[in-house]
Amino acid sequence: MRAAAGTPGSSRSVSTSTIPDDPTLAAIAEHQLRAAADRAGLDDGATAVLLAPERALEVSIPLRRDDGSLESLTGWRVQHSTLRGPGKGGVRLAPSVDAQEVRALAQLMTIKTAVAAMPFGGAKGGVAVDPRALSDAELERVVRAFAGAVSPIVGTDLDVMAPDSGADERVLGWMLDVLSPDGPLRPAALTGKPLALGGSHGREQATGRGLALSFAAFREEAGLDGSPRVVVQGSGNVGLAAALLLAEQGCRIVAVGRSRSAVVREEGLDVRALADHLDDGGDLADFDGGDELDPDELLGVPHDVLVPAATEGLVDEEAAGRADGARLVLEGANGALTPAADAAFADAGALVIPDVLANAGGVIVSTFEHQQGLLREQWTAEEVDLRLTAAMRRACDEVRERAAREDRPLRDAAFDLALERLLEAARLRGRPLR
Numbered sequence: 290m291r292a293a294a295g296t297p298g299s300s301r302s303v304s305t306s307t308i309p310d311d312p313t314l315a316a317i318a319e320h321q322l323r324a325a326a327d328r329a330g331l332d333d334g335a336t337a338v339l340l341a342p343e344r345a346l347e348v349s350i351p352l353r354r355d356d357g358s359l360e361s362l363t364g365w366r367v368q369h370s371t372l373r374g375p376g377k378g379g380v381r382l383a384p385s386v387d388a389q390e391v392r393a394l395a396q397l398m399t400i401k402t403a404v405a406a407m408p409f410g411g412a413k414g415g416v417a418v419d420p421r422a423l424s425d426a427e428l429e430r431v432v433r434a435f436a437g438a439v440s441p442i443v444g445t446d447l448d449v450m451a452p453d454s455g456a457d458e459r460v461l462g463w464m465l466d467v468l469s470p471d472g473p474l475r476p477a478a479l480t481g482k483p484l485a486l487g488g489s490h491g492r493e494q495a496t497g498r499g500l501a502l503s504f505a506a507f508r509e510e511a512g513l514d515g516s517p518r519v520v521v522q523g524s525g526n527v528g529l530a531a532a533l534l535l536a537e538q539g540c541r542i543v544a545v546g547r548s549r550s551a552v553v554r555e556e557g558l559d560v561r562a563l564a565d566h567l568d569d570g571g572d573l574a575d576f577d578g579g580d581e582l583d584p585d586e587l588l589g590v591p592h593d594v595l596v597p598a599a600t601e602g603l604v605d606e607e608a609a610g611r612a613d614g615a616r617l618v619l620e621g622a623n624g625a626l627t628p629a630a631d632a633a634f635a636d637a638g639a640l641v642i643p644d645v646l647a648n649a650g651g652v653i654v655s656t657f658e659h660q661q662g663l664l665r666e667q668w669t670a671e672e673v674d675l676r677l678t679a680a681m682r683r684a685c686d687e688v689r690e691r692a693a694r695e696d697r698p699l700r701d702a703a704f705d706l707a708l709e710r711l712l713e714a715a716r717l718r719g720r721p722l723r
């Protein structure tokens with residue numbers, strides 16, 4: 290990858306020689322947490338306490354298929370830290386989910402809620418299942434069984450679940466029904482639920498909106514004016530919302546990719562038409578507003594801004610080399626970049642806005658949804674957006690100022706800020722870190 294002296298971020302570069310390129314989320318999150326612990330001067334014991342989840346529950350989920358056959362699935366809920374508030378984090382439904390992945394996602398949630406100064410800790414859940422391979426009835430049975438199995442340890446003041454990949458508001462509606470066992474709806478028991486069940490305006494687009502707000506906060510520092518070209522990896526909740534909102538900010542979305550297909554248009558895609566096409570069951574490959582692209586070539590499409598918003602570890606050092614030319618990376622997916630890719634972007638002078646800041650819009654609006662549930666209120670879309678904008682701006686400013694003061698990458702500054710808040714909470718509660 291080309292080294293670009295004098296470009297944004299170049300003064301914050303680090304040597305890549307000893308930096309891991311392991312694409313598993315467990316390795317990525319552990320590397321980032323250990324590095325923060327080292328900078329904070331934590332000894333081995335305190336670092337071990339920082340890494341360890343407070344509680345991890347593994348549950349077995351019997352699935353009765355529509356044809357009458359029975360299967361056994363496995364699910365997890367991991368509460369990494371409740372030092373700063375109840376656990377908070379989504380539930381992922383994907384075949385690749387395992388205990389290590391959920392644990393790492395929970396660790397990142399602890400950092401994210403602290404960076405965003407939300408009154409929650411970090412948790413995450415998941416079920417190892419492909420939701421697209423289930424009928425609606427099968428999916429509902431799986432989701433209800435999972436919610437029932439984790440119900441002793443989750444809820445309003447304990448651990449507030451939310452959506453992640455593979456889970457939408459319908460899924461959260463079923464879970465909420467299980468978490469309201471006496472009958473009356475408990476609207477603060479989880480977030481990301483349908484509006485009619487006490488959900489919040491803006492939650493569905495919130496993660497993408499947060500990405501767009503962090504783009505606005507850092508575009509000048511990255512030297513991006515006019516209509517920067519954007520490549521988006523992932524066309525799910527996060528990727529599509531980000532693409533739509535970045536297009537509204539004058540960006541040219543030149544390519545979008547997903548697991549098995551991608552589409553490119555140098556002049557910029559009509560993202561609204563693309564979103565409608567996908568909503569109608571179409572694929573990126575058959576969208577007639579652009580040319581079909583091999584998804585392996587997505588990162589090679591010339592661009593100024595890269596939005597990896599699919600899943601973890603997809604951008605390793607080699608992929609970062611293909612994305613040569615990106616000046617700003619908005620990390621939409623949790624752990625999208627391996628540490629080696631992170632370092633390669635820094636060496637090339639690209640500014641990386643890390644996941645724990647860039648994609649915090651989701652948990653910020655989830656926090657607002659929780660507050661509305663407790664107050665039995667429903668805020669207007671405008672009010673939610675004003676509060677989200679203020680929270681994202683404040684977090685971006687705090688991370689930017691710290692990075693500038695210490696001449697460190699934004700990721701280091703975000704982790705250091707979060708760790709400082711965690712250590713302060715531990716000290717005030719009289720806990721050894723927790």
Ligand SMILES: NC(=O)C1=CN([C@@H]2O[C@H](COP(=O)(O)OP(=O)(O)OC[C@H]3O[C@@H](n4cnc5c(N)ncnc54)[C@H](O)[C@@H]3O)[C@@H](O)[C@H]2O)C=CC1
Nearest residue numbers: 454455496523524525526527547548599621622623648651
């Ligand atoms: N949904 C939310 O509110 C939040 C999600 N995130 C993170 O953002 C990421 C995406 O989440 P969602 O958009 O909700 O998921 P989603 O399931 O709606 O969409 C995921 C997209 O990524 C694509 N994808 C998956 N594997 C891929 C691969 N190997 N190569 C290329 N594309 C691939 C899928 O085809 C799909 O388009 C995840 O890392 C998630 O943890 C982070 C914060 C909040």
Ligand SMILES: O=C(O)CCC(=O)C(=O)O
Nearest residue numbers: 378379451453651652655
């Ligand atoms: O909305 C939430 O509470 C959490 C969303 C989430 O899982 C994430 O930010 O990774």
